[in-house]
Amino acid sequence: MTIKVNEETFTPRQQAMLTAALDLLVENGDGLTMTAVARRASCSKETLYKWFGDRDGLLMATVQWQAAKVRMPQVDQTGLNARALRQSIEQFARVLLTVITSEVSITLNRTAVTHTAQEKDRLGNIVLENSLLAICRRLKPILEAGRNARLLRFTSSEDAYRTFFGLVVRDVQIRLLLGDKALIQANVEANIEADVKTATDQFFALYGGKSQ
Amino acid sequence: MTIKVNEETFTPRQQAMLTAALDLLVENGDGLTMTAVARRASCSKETLYKWFGDRDGLLMATVQWQAAKVRMPQVDQTGLNARALRQSIEQFARVLLTVITSEVSITLNRTAVTHTAQEKDRLGNIVLENSLLAICRRLKPILEAGRNARLLRFTSSEDAYRTFFGLVVRDVQIRLLLGDKALIQANVEANIEADVKTATDQFFALYGGKSQ
DNA sequence: ATAGAACCGTACCGTACGGTACGCGTTCAA
C-alpha cells in the first residue's frame, strides 16, 4: 500500500530527461510521447526505457522529482505565541495557494487525475501524498501546538486541517483543473495575499481560542 | 464563448446510446471507445457518428444529458426566516456533497479534466457550467435574500458562495478525483449528514447576522 | 591502445482506435 517515494537523487542526465518530460507535459498537456521526450532531451528512447521502465515509470519519476522540489514552510515551534501562530498558518495558506495555482501543479494534477481515470492509481496516490498529505503532516503539529497553547480550539486536528484546506482552496483548484477561463483571467495569483488573509481570518474565527 | 447547452430532448434510441456511453465511462474510466459504445447500445458505429458527429460530440452530449438530470433544490423564498434559511443552505450542502461524491460525477469530472489537459476545454466548461456555476446561480439569490432579511452578513455574495463551497467540499473532491483509497474506504457518503451540519454551522458562524 | 560498455539516432513492429464504407435485413409508404 505504501508508495515508495524514492529520495534517490537523479543524475544530471536523468534530470535533463525529467525536465524535458515536465516541460512537455506543461506545454502539451497530456500529449506526452516518449519520442518527444527523447528528442527534447537529446537522448534515445532506448535509454529512456532503460532508466524509467516505461511511460508510466517516467511520469512517476517526473512527478516525484517535481514534488521533492516543493518546500513546505519550516516553522519554529518554540515560544509559540498568537502572532507567530498566525504567521505560520498564513504561510501555509500562502504556499498552498501558490502551489495549487501554479502551472506545474495544475498540469501534474491533471495528469494524475487522467491516470486515475484509467484504473492506474499510482500517480494519483503520489500526487496526494506529496501535496495534500504533505501539507497535512506539517500543518497538524502546528495546529496541535496552537491548541496546547490555548490559541486554538478543536477536537480533531484532522477536521481542523480539512476545514483550513477548504477555506483556503475553496473552488479554485477544481476550476483551474477544469480550465475555467474566467478564473484564469481573473489573475488568481495577484489576489493570493488577500485570499490568504481572508482564509486565515476565517479559520481563526472558527477555531480561535478564547484569548483570540 | 457561451456554451450551447442543448435542452433538446434526445430520442429514446439516442438516450440508450448515451446511457451506454455513460455506463462505459463509469465502468472503464476514460477507456471509452466508439466500438464499445456501439456494441453496448447495439447500434452501428455509423449511426453513432451520424448522431453525435465524433467522439467528442458523444462525450459532450453524454455530459450535458447527465447534467440535465441533476436537480438543484427548489427553495421557496417567500416568508424567509432563520429556520427556513438554514434548511435551504443545508439542503444545498447536502446536494453538493451527494453529487460530488457520486460515482457518475467523479467519472465525468475526471473525463473533463482529462480533456482540459488536451487543450480541449469544451467538456471542462460544460462540467463547470453544470456543477459549480449551476449551484452558484441558485444559491446566490438565497444568500442575498438572507442578507436582506438581516439573517446573513457579507459584502460579496460571490465570496460568500465560494467560502460555502470550501466549507462543504473541503478536500473531498480532489481526493476522490485522485482516487484516494483512504477516503473512499472511509465511506464518505455515510458522513454526509454530519458534514452538512458542520459546514452549515461554520458558514453561519462566519456569515450569520447579528440575530443569529 | 583497445576492448567493452554506454548511449544516440533511426528504423521498425504491433496494436489500439477513430473514422469510413458497404452489404444485408427490416420497416414503411405508395
Add this chain to the structure above:
DNA sequence: TTGAACGCGTACCGTACGGTACGGTTCTAT
C-alpha cells in the same frame, strides 16, 4: 409488391504511439 430509407454488423483504412532492435559513435577503464 416494391423500392427507398434506415440502421445493424462487420470489415477495412490510416495514423499515432508504446516499445524494441540495431548500427554507429563516444566515453571509460585497464
